[in-house]
Amino acid sequence: MSVSLSAKQVVKRYGGVVALADGNLEVEAGEVLALLGANGSGKSTLSKIITGVVAPNEGQLHLDGKLVSFSSPNDARKVGITAVYQELSLIPDMTVMENIWLTHEPRTLWRVNKAAMRRGTRDLLALFDGTISAGLTPDALVKDLPPDERQIVEICKALSHQPRLVILDEATASLDSQQVQRLYELVQDWKARGMAIVFVSHRMEEIRLFADRATVLRNGRSVGTRDLANTTDSELVEMMIEGAAQLGERTRAPLPDDAPVRLKVSALRGARLRNISFEAHDGELLGIGGLHGQGQSELLLALFGAIPFSGSVVLSGKSVHFRHPRQAMACDVAFVPGDRATEGLLLSRSILENLHLPSWAKFGTPLKMDRARADAQRSVEELQLVAESLDALASSLSGGNAQKVVIGKWLLRSPKLLLLNDPTKGVDVGAKGEFYQLLDKLRQSGAAIILYSSDDDELIGLCDRVLVFHDGRLTAELAGDQVTRANLVTASMGAHPAAQPQ
């Protein structure tokens, strides 16, 4: 099994938007090529063109030296090219095994051979043994799975085609560190067997761990390919984002000891949550860590009034029990959800409407649209949002810019308590930097921020304190110097780290 693929001068336009202006990439059997680029630089578009999902306007694909053109995903798959898509390609109402074997079901005569399918699925899932829950069985419905396990199903689905070339488009975005580690081991194995892998990610350590070379896209153009071994992070970032060097360092003001308590949670219980108690202070950035799906999202949803819970919540000195996000909003609480496409955005509405969705009421009746536009414009500038205009649809934004809209709509309300559910998932380095600065600004204005992140570095670099979750419980509260990678990993496994909080 040997393969080589090259894409040359690929162009894709959506109406007036140029998603890809000059996409180039070469990948060989037995190597992992990282595809890097800021949000909206065209990584996913190029991936989809290579797998036949999107039709390019111009450009060529060469497979093993021969010019090829795919008119459907099937064409690409027939010659051994497949992908793990960023937006996943799973059918929620079908079972895990049905999803994995869709279009190449094992059959006897006309019948789909369920037994063979189940066996094949078990074999694939076994690759991730130890990192997945007992709920992930061949007969589970995909809609019942948490995001990380869906991601794993998507990976198994790609594998089931026994591809020669696989593109992993942010396949690690929803995975926890253990799962990423397992994927790494698998990729090593694939490499050894002569597979070619294209790896898309925004996490630099992962990129260095997985990949050998990196091709960088900027504004839809390939700006170069580098050997990772002799290229520094800042060089790569500079390639991705012009003027990245000036992004500057974050400055973290220390939390004053007498910061008033903004939020006090005691004995909170609910879906997946068991007896959670903690405090958050004004101006504090409180991190939440742990493996995926240990109750972190549920905690944030409960605090925002989106799911039912029991227990006591005291906000700004008042005891509250939110039963609808609206009530939380009235108390200046804001929530940035984890999945922007399905929870954060109105994809087919304009940026303007997305930004003001929580706040229309303050523009009176009839709505004062001039004021709304001016406010939104200011917010767009503040966020450095790259968009055609305020009237552009949210669906036309790249992942990072879309995330800015999701955050922007809450910043417009100047929240006193900001809940963030993995907000930088799939956000590029540049945008992350800007985002961190925003958080700092908010803290300085006295807001309390609770941040759940699947990226340990983010927790370490940003947070004053970190609460670690395991199986719906708080297993550790790490403060200041205790916030280390070792402690985070230990606590996330359910064990108490050596250093106990006071």
Added chain:
Amino acid sequence: MTLLRRLAQMNPALLALLLAVVLFFAGGLINPNFVNVNQAINIVRLAAFLGIIAAGQTLVIISGGEGIDLSVGGVVTLAAILVFRFSGGDTLGLIPAGALALAAGTLIGVINGLGVIAVGIPPLVMTLGMTGVIQGTILVVTQGQLIGSTPPIMAQLISQPLILGIPGVVILWLALGGLMWLLLERTTYGKQLFAVGVNRTTARLSGVRVPRVVITTYALSGFLSALAGVMLLGFTQTVFLNLGGAYLFPSIAAVVVGGTVLAGGKGSYWGTMSGALVLTLIDSLLRAAGIEQAYQSIILGGILLALLSIYGRQHRLRQ
């Protein structure tokens, strides 16, 4: 082909309006007498009833979640019957009777909304079932004999020329158009309605009380259908058990021809108004052409298909 492409990218409401004007003058080719002021006024008047009935339908369809209101026909009939029965045939009686009709329509809408959002019945079957309930209730209450009379003022206000030879209903329709625009584009409710139509999870997590918006929408649909029923009474002067039935599916078609997407979250009432005009014109044109019933039906189907192909298309899977 490029012309079609160009057309497809136009604002659907404008496109439908343009089409209506073209159709009207095309009518002159089929029948030279077709193009005159009288006929123009007549068509706008007929379109007004369809357009008013389609107003609630527009809101419900925008609200998404497979939203559709098949009970509009029943509500129209019920409202007309209530006014006919309780107005006592005079102007003063119109006010309480009209209020009763509007209240009944709103109540039915609220029940529809509750069924859809609280009980989770698909809107198509919920509102279809409700139609049966309304019809059954009318039968039980009236026992088939529709007693009452129409206040004369309604004929004057609605079907007869009000100013400059323009019938009152047309003026009312235009006013409704303005109000609907305000409602959809310049109120918090309107913005939330679109949000609910696009993505209910996002809407909820942005503080929108989704059930409330949905129920309000069905209630408004009931209210507007009842209003249409009152207007229709001014047109027909009397009531009968099947009064509103004929308007049901045309009201949906008018919404769609006007560019509102059945999947929800996108649309306008201007579009629906143009759609109502287009459908009424096609109807009148076929009539003017004097074609046999069977062929009329075939041609109508063909024209509708052609209209939908120009701009009723959904995005393709391969991009």
Added chain:
Amino acid sequence: QIEDCGSWTIGVSNSFVGSEWRTQMVADIEQTAELFREAGCEMEVVVESADTDVPGQIQQIQNLLNRGVDAIIVNPGDVSGLNSVLEEAVEEGVVVIAVDQEIGAEGVINVVINQKEWAKISAQWVADKLGGEGRLILIEGFVGHPANEARMEGVAEVLAEYPGIEVVGRETGSWDQATGQQVASDFLASVPDIDAIWTQDGMAMGALTAVNTAELETKPIVSGEARAGYLTMWNETLAANPDFESIGVVNPPGVGASGLRVAMEILLGGTPDESQFAGPFGNSFYVPIPYVIDSEHFADFYAIYKDAPDSFTLDGMITQEQAASYMVDGEPALEVATLLPGWQVLDEEQLAALAELLDSLAAEKEG
């Protein structure tokens, strides 16, 4: 005459409820059954009445059979689709009377008015009013519906005699008033110089509303209908235009009750007189068209019906004697009172006046 009437279960099958005409038909049957009870019969009437399609009506009839009815009065929703189930009923010894719609099922007897003759009366009136010259619009019911086809055949027969009458527009008004009104106002706006509109049933009221609201120099003649609402509108139109003329030919919902009387004659031992059979299938008793309201008698009828609900159809049904006259021996088996048309909406005084008016009309006809 018989001593003991006995005990009977009568089934009624109606497949369409969205029409006042049908509801009145059912009410007439139930009221007539009451008269039979007063005459000493034990009688149960089982009504199956719902909006349904042909299989649904077949189910209605099967349910009636499953309940062991003695006779079925059916208003068929289809001209032949019910034949086999009704033939099955006949084989089981059930007396089956089809009303309103003639069908050809073996052993079934139709009790109907002659739709063609019914239409000819108003068509003839229009032709006379036009003096044989003019531009005519036809607004018909459902194309393809047997009653509509029969009526339009009658119209065509009349018009064949008047080459000077030009049909300048023909369109379905779907047998409903609002559509009739739309169609008429469309014609009035787009077809110049219309002299007359011939239409039928509920659509007439729509057509007249359209004519009254249209801005026209000379208003066309409109063939009317025999519903109370139309009489009211006729009266209003007269107030504005004393020369207004119209006609209403009664298509009686009481035909169902007439069917019940015929069914009872048969159940009580009568044998249908086949020599009186008429119609396309040779199994119809044509009951008389009760009366015609023309300009001459308008005031009399209006005086009686002016307070009736608009939706009330002027009615009529046969007496037990008339029902018996369709039998071989011709004598009623039972003395059963006559139900006056209008019993639902008229008070006693009005009913008496109506009886008198109908008598004088009948006398006029004879004389």
Added chain:
Amino acid sequence: MLANTPVSTDTASAPNSVLHAVRRFISKNPFVVALLLLVVTALVNRALQDNLFELRSLNRNLRTFLPAIILAVGQTIVVIGGGVDLSVGAMVSMVNAIFTVLITQESTGLEIAGVLLIGAAAGIAAGALNGFAVAYLRLQPIVTTYATSFLFSGLALLILPRPGGDIADSLQDLYRSTPFDIPFSVFVIGGLIVVWLILRSTRWAQFLYATGGKPEAAYTTGVPVNRIRFSTYVLCGLFAAIAALAYTMLTGSGNPRSGDDMTLATIVAVVLGGTRLSGGQGGVIGTIIGVIILRLFSNIVSFADVPSWWQTLVNAVIILVALAAPGIIRAVQARRSGQ
């Protein structure tokens, strides 16, 4: 209320495993709820009507249900695939018109077979037009099929301008027959179920559920989404033709409006049978049960001696309650598990 968020609550916790298994079973066999409802309905009906389960009543009932059952089966397939077909009734009218015009009392077996092929071809062609418009022209199903229903009604009226006709008695007799003391319609319904079970086990069914469940993902996976959508409408057209055949055999005649009133009832039956209108889930067996339930409701109304003025209302209310039942049960369950 947060039904759409991927936050899964308690999917596999131990104490709920029995409940969970039940839920899983119901979600895989959505007709179980309908089946329960059928049992209740049939028992109520039996209490009111002694002879309900006698062969003769059974035969009479089922054969009148059969056209609606077959038609609703076709509708189900379209709905699972993510569409809806409002032209099914008009297709029945059209094919019924064809059968009535071409089959007479004198028709030989061979002629009849030929006509059946013509009818099937007409149904398939009509379905193909729908499928083409929805799948390839990408038009919205509800309005598209509403538009084509005018086409098919017009054709029906053209083929058979007035109702009537009298088809071969042999067909009518076959339809009424009870071979081995089992009503003919039971064989047909059994056949439908067998055909469905066979279809269900094919790759096509996987594609069907994927297409209805999430078309973008299905497309990305390589499912020929357009072809599948097209095929659902073609199959629906074929089933409409078969329904028209059953209708013709039942009534022995034709009517250019015969199917007009059948359309909306098929959708109610599909929902009652546990198939979700938004697609990607459900099945044919539930729909068959759904039609029978609907028809038994009207039987109950009739045998319960509901006064004629009340029949429409009572029937409509029963249907609404039946439609609401699963939702109410779900709400009650949710409340209970919430405590």
